[in-house]
Amino acid sequence: MSEHLFSALRRWPDIEAPNLFAVDASDRLILDEAESQLADIQPGELVIMGDNYGALTLGAAALHGCTGIRVFQDSLVGELALASNAGDLADRYRTHTLDRALLADARLVLLQLPRSLAELDEWAQAIARFAAPDVTVIAGGRIKHMTLAMNEVLVRSFDVVNVGRARQKSRTLTAMGARRSLERPRYPATSVLREPEIPVVELAVSAHGGAFAGATLDIGTRFLLTFLPEMKSDAASAIDLGSGTGVLAASLALARPDLHVVAIDQSTAAVASTRETANANGVGARIDAFREDALTERPTASADLIVCNPPFHSGATVHAAVALRMLADARRVLKPGGELWVVFNTYLGYRDYLNRTVGPTRQAGRNSKFTVAVSVRA
Structure with a gap:
């Protein structure tokens, strides 16, 4: 079921080529690491951020029956690709901007790590400020694009950051214990x-x-x-x-x-x-x-x-x-x-x-x- 879903995903309207894919090992790893939380999540409690072409959102919907998914994609191309790939699952999610409405009462956030540390910092601070106090963040990426500085950025907004085991050149970081500080947002x-x-x-x-x-x-x-x-x-x-x-x-x-x-x-x-x-x-x-x-x-x-x-x-x-x-x-x-x-x-x-x-x-x-x-x- 999962491979059938993932093999059907396209990058369009982004560039497409035989060596470019709409899903990678980090998407699969994030979903696998979140399997137990996804089994218990209630409608409206799941937020997905940075989904490249829809693998995380549609994987959560099709493989785990999630509904009421809130999605933030900075990239319009990614947003259009998700919409194009969604098909019958289009009613399972809704797109948002990076604000309170995206994250209010969220208990699980699945996140593709952005390459910019500043972008990750802004996302993490928003999650810590607006999501439920017991929110869990499972962030993943390809190891070649990950740095130790990402852990340090997450620690600014969360008490605990655990590093997951590597698989297929991918890894996850799990953050818990949102720091609801009263400091002003660091961005813009x-x-x-x-x-x-x-x-x-x-x-x-x-x-x-x-x-x-x-x-x-x-x-x-x-x-x-x-x-x-x-x-x-x-x-x-x-x-x-x-x-x-x-x-x-x-x-x-x-x-x-x-x-x-x-x-x-x-x-x-x-x-x-x-x-x-x-x-x-x-x-x-x-x-x-x-x-x-x-x-x-x-x-x-x-x-x-x-x-x-x-x-x-x-x-x-x-x-x-x-x-x-x-x-x-x-x-x-x-x-x-x-x-x-x-x-x-x-x-x-x-x-x-x-x-x-x-x-x-x-x-x-x-x-x-x-x-x-x-x-x-x-």
Whole structure:
């Protein structure tokens, strides 16, 4: 039964390839470690966080009869994959944001460990604050992506953290004894950037745990910002594709008072961070942040300018196709004469792809690590 269920799962709409799978050994291990608790859990007492493509949620529903499952997935792609895979089990769960409604009175939390320690810290603190006092957290992952620092992060929010035995290169951490401290939430983290690449004296940045680079300026964005004065000068509308904490969106809005910016990211943490960064810098009225899957929801010929510092991984999967999938629809969304500015690791060689799919592309700049390319929609 379990293998039939798991073999039917797909990664779609995420990238799919023969060597990429929608379920791994850590999903199976988490469910096995939780078997006794799942047998006793009552409807509405189970929460699942970070489910990649639905294996944990649908496994709990199909194999253990769980109902009223509350699910949080930071990734919209993961959320869409779960919905696509759910079939007749769609009524067994409901998606939530990371808040009290997700975790109130939860007695068991199954969790795929995120790679970011800050993201894990924000999740753990939320569980400790909102879940039932006797909540048990069973968190798992692939050993190659786990570090001892994860144990230390969990200890900040729980009295007991037990390390499980390894199986098939996976391991679980079980946390109990929620520390219901009265300290303020540690996220979003905030900082003030004073960098020569930023078009203002200082830029306030807000970052939730799952937002890429946190409340700092990552080196790819730093390089792309140096080309801001060269970007389409008469642009009235722009898209920050993969907005992260909103540094690019806020910088564009601050540098160009007549510009309206749409910021897009598939991460809940990133969209919240972008909105908070925009408001902190007084440009919230000119930046609209949306949780969307790449450019699929954007109208045709709706943007004069698109800027993008794309990821090179989806979760733990490093694959060049992740960025290409994001950029695939840029030609449709750009107005004729519109510009797409992209920064990428030089070795990835995206220029030929951009020439074929968007329009004439030139190298605007290159340093020891990154290339910035600009494509013009014919």
